[in-house]
Amino acid sequence: METPKRRRSATRARLLEGALEVFAERGFHGASVEDICDRAGFTRGAFYSNFASKDELVLALFQATTDRLLEQIAALLPDLANQPGTLLDAVLGLLDEAAPDQRQWHLISTEFTLHALRHPEAAAALNLQRAMFRDQLTRLVEEITRASGLQMSVPPQQFVRLVIAVHEGARAQSLLEPDLVPAGSLEHTFLPLVLDAVSSRT
Amino acid sequence: METPKRRRSATRARLLEGALEVFAERGFHGASVEDICDRAGFTRGAFYSNFASKDELVLALFQATTDRLLEQIAALLPDLANQPGTLLDAVLGLLDEAAPDQRQWHLISTEFTLHALRHPEAAAALNLQRAMFRDQLTRLVEEITRASGLQMSVPPQQFVRLVIAVHEGARAQSLLEPDLVPAGSLEHTFLPLVLDAVSSRT
DNA sequence: TGTATTCAATACAGAACTGTATCCTACTGC
DNA sequence: GCAGTAGGATACAGTTCTGTATTGAATACA
Numbered sequence: 001m002e003t004p005k006r007r008r009s010a011t012r013a014r015l016l017e018g019a020l021e022v023f024a025e026r027g028f029h030g031a032s033v034e035d036i037c038d039r040a041g042f043t044r045g046a047f048y049s050n051f052a053s054k055d056e057l058v059l060a061l062f063q064a065t066t067d068r069l070l071e072q073i074a075a076l077l078p079d080l081a082n083q084p085g086t087l088l089d090a091v092l093g094l095l096d097e098a099a100p101d102q103r104q105w106h107l108i109s110t111e112f113t114l115h116a117l118r119h120p121e122a123a124a125a126l127n128l129q130r131a132m133f134r135d136q137l138t139r140l141v142e143e144i145t146r147a148s149g150l151q152m153s154v155p156p157q158q159f160v161r162l163v164i165a166v167h168e169g170a171r172a173q174s175l176l177e178p179d180l181v182p183a184g185s186l187e188h189t190f191l192p193l194v195l196d197a198v199s200s201r202t
Numbered sequence: 203m204e205t206p207k208r209r210r211s212a213t214r215a216r217l218l219e220g221a222l223e224v225f226a227e228r229g230f231h232g233a234s235v236e237d238i239c240d241r242a243g244f245t246r247g248a249f250y251s252n253f254a255s256k257d258e259l260v261l262a263l264f265q266a267t268t269d270r271l272l273e274q275i276a277a278l279l280p281d282l283a284n285q286p287g288t289l290l291d292a293v294l295g296l297l298d299e300a301a302p303d304q305r306q307w308h309l310i311s312t313e314f315t316l317h318a319l320r321h322p323e324a325a326a327a328l329n330l331q332r333a334m335f336r337d338q339l340t341r342l343v344e345e346i347t348r349a350s351g352l353q354m355s356v357p358p359q360q361f362v363r364l365v366i367a368v369h370e371g372a373r374a375q376s377l378l379e380p381d382l383v384p385a386g387s388l389e390h391t392f393l394p395l396v397l398d399a400v401s402s403r404t
Numbered sequence: 405t406g407t408a409t410t411c412a413a414t415a416c417a418g419a420a421c422t423g424t425a426t427c428c429t430a431c432t433g434c
Numbered sequence: 435g436c437a438g439t440a441g442g443a444t445a446c447a448g449t450t451c452t453g454t455a456t457t458g459a460a461t462a463c464a
Contacts, residue, residue, distance in 0.1 A: 007431090007440085007441070008440085008441070011441080011442080025320065026231075026320070027229070027230075027231055027316065027320075028229075028231075029228075029229055029230075029231030029232040030230075030231040032420080032421060032422085033421075033422070033423090034420090034421075034422090042442075042443090043442070043443055043444075044421095044422085044423085044443090044444095045441085045442050045443050045444070046441075046442050046443080047442095048422090048423065048424080049440090049441060049442060050441095050442095053422090053423090054422090103319075106319075107316065107319060107320075110312060110315075110316055111316065113312075113374060113378070114229065114309065114312055114313065114316075116378060117305075117308075117309060117377055117378065118227065118228070118229075118309075123378060126378065127378055127379055130378070154391065158388075158391065161372075161375060161383065161388060162368070162372075162388055162391075162392050164371065164375070165367075165368055165370075165371030165372045165374075165375060165388055166364070166367055166368055166371060167371070168367075168370075168371040168374065169366065169367030169368060169369070169370040169371035169372075170363075170364075170367040170371075172315060172367075172370065173363060173366070173367060175319055176315070176318060176319065176325060176328065176329055176332070177329055181363065186360075186363060186364055186367055189356065189360065189364075190364050190396055193395070193396055193399035193400065194392055194395055194396055194399075196399065197395035197396075197398065197399055198395065209410085209411070209412095209461095210410085210411070213411080213412080234450080234451060234452085235451075235452070235453090236450090236451075236452090244412070244413090245412070245413055245414075246413090246414095246451095246452080246453085247411085247412050247413050247414070248411075248412050248413080249412095250452090250453065250454080251410095251411060251412060252411095252412095254453095255452090255453085256452090
């Protein structure tokens with residue numbers, strides 16, 4: 001059971017993993033196919049046996065990371081919705097825990113975003129993924145507000161968009177100046193104020 | 203008076219301008235030296251007569267755009283501080299008007315940021331520029347709060363960091379989904395709430 | 405007017421990268 | 435064991451890019 005077609009998908013996986021690292025280090029254009037293969041421990045023969053081009057790999061990598069992220073979220077959601085702290089703890093917790101390596105994730109997703117801003121077809125895929133992501137967060141927000149008897153004066157989707165904007169903008173600052181901007185500091189100082197301002201007890 | 207050393211600096215300027223466009227379109231790695239020269243209407247001879255390498259040009263371009271941005275701000279500040287609307291109008295107005303082409307500016311500055319996250323020496327330069335930029339905004343905030351007799355319960359620098367985070371995060375969303383997220387919408391719906399929450403009349 | 409200089413164009417050599425075609429090895433099924 | 439096959443390595447051809455060396459044209463200066 002260890003080598004019929006699993007071999008193939010295993011090397012595909014290793015190539016994707018290598019690509020993730022190399023892309024994070026040098027960007028899409030900066031990474032050559034050979035760089036990726038070296039990182040994964042293969043030669044280009046393996047690469048072209050599995051992917052038609054670097055573009056195709058980028059697409060596959062996007063799908064893979066996207067799928068993994070959504071899985072992670074699905075796994076985390078139930079716990080967060082029910083158990084302990086406040087709404088923002090849950091939402092921000094989800095944003096943090098969904099991505100194990102903040103730095104790498106930021107580099108890759110920024111790379112994807114830039115790519116999407118330059119290639120409309122990629123933008124469609126990215127927007128779809130982001131919409132699903134926002135939907136999960138929105139669902140979480142709605143559940144918690146309902147459970148705790150809160151009423152929001154703005155659409156939850158809007159609020160989620162804000163949280164994401166703050167999170168992404170703050171993450172950039174934290175990565176650039178880790179000492180001056182501890183991860184999560186901006187979110188935790190300001191978002192509670194917003195939440196307070198837009199929500200009321202029923 | 204039209205060709206002693208002005209010629210040289212004029213082609214330098216055209217090369218920088220071309221580089222800005224091409225970098226925005228394809229990114230640093232994606233743009234070849236020849237692409238840049240084509241755009242500027244030169245051949246590579248002109249390029250290597252003015253720059254030692256693409257890296258050096260990137261550095262020069264960063265300095266040039268940085269200087270221009272700070273000049274623009276310096277020009278805008280006096281008007282904004284005194285005349286009409288509210289604090290946030292001034293701050294957000296500055297952020298918008300400082301960059302004529304939002305899309306190009308976002309692409310370029312994101313590209314710079316990625317570059318900085320991968321190259322510490324570039325990070326130092328970028329952080330310095332961003333610090334000066336924040337200082338300008340902070341000064342503006344302080345002037346207006348003082349003039350209008352407001353007191354903020356958080357350090358103005360923190361507030362400015364938040365505004366920048368929201369602005370950059372929101373801009374990414376607006377560029378990805380122009381229809382769903384009109385430019386400035388997130389900023390204008392939520393930042394007033396924050397300002398309200400952190401400021402009080404004296 | 406003639407000479408020197410400066411700046412960009414051209415020509416060229418070398419390196420890096422891509423993609424393909426072929427070979428080799430290790431499993432598969434019989 | 436023994437063909438057949440799949441997957442990855444190797445070798446190769448073609449392209450693209452970079453950087454340098456040389457050339458040519460236009461301007462400054464005498």
